[in-house]
Amino acid sequence: MSKLTHFNEQGRAQMVDISEKKETVRTAIALSSIKINQDIYDEIINGKNKKGDVLAVAQIAGIMAAKQTANIIPMCHPISLTGVNISFDWNVDEEASIYEITIQAEVKTKGSTGVEMEALTAVSATALTIYDMCKAVDKNMIIGPTMLMNKTGGKNGEFLR
Template structure:
C-alpha cells in the first residue's frame, strides 16, 4: 500500500486519472454484500408478499442501473462501456440476503467501483422496498471479492485476521 495515490495532481488537488495510454483489456469485478432483517421480513420477501412488488427483481434492476451510471455519482470514475452486469441473490433461510454482482468490460480501466455501487444500490433497494415493515435492517460486509484485467492484475479478497 505504499503506492502514491494517483487521483491528486502536482498541486495536491483532485484530478481524474489520465488513462489515455492504457491498453484495452477484458476486465471484470465481483462484489458482494449482505442485508440482515427480521426473519418475518425475509419470509414475506420470499413469499412475494411485499406490497411494493417483487423485491429481488426490482433490486436486481436497480443494481444494474447503478453500475451503468457510476461515473455520474462517483466524481473521479471514468465513463466505462459495460459489456455485462449480473446480480444474484442467496439467503440463509432465516434473516439474511446476500447479493453478488459481476461487472464486465473491455476497456482501459477496471470496473471495481461499478460492482461495489451495484451491490450497495441493490441492498438499498431491498431496504427501501421493505422499510415499512422493518426499519431495523442492516447492510454490511460490502466488499470487492475479485477483480481481473489491466496492469494491476488479478485480486482475490482475503478475509482479514481479527
C-alpha cells in the same frame, strides 16, 4: 509509498488520464448482504410486499447503478459495460432467527480501466433498494459488509480476496 494518482501536482483532485493504458477484458465481483427479520423474509419469499417483487426490483436497481457509477463517484471514468449480473443467496437459520440475503454483482468491460467501483456500487444500490422496499415492515435491517471479492484484467492483474 505509492503515489496517489487522483491528485495533481498542486495536490488537487484529478481524474486520472487512462489514455495510454492498454485495453483489456476486465471483471469485478463484489458482495454485500442485508440482514432482515422473519416478517420481511416471509414477504419476499411469498411475494407479498406491497411495493412489488423485492428481489426483481433490487436486481434492476443494481444493474442501473453499475451503469451510473461515474455519475455518483466523482473520479470514476464513464465506461462501456459489457455485462452486469446480480445474484442472490439466502442464509436462513430459523432456529437462530437469522435471515440474510447475500448479494453478488459481477461486472465486465473491455476497456482501459477496471470495474471494481461499478460492482461495489451495484451491490450497494441493490441492498439499499431491498431496504427501501421493506422499511415499512422493519427499519432494523443491517446492510453489509460490502467488499470486492475478485477482479481481473489491467496492469495489476488479478485480485482475489
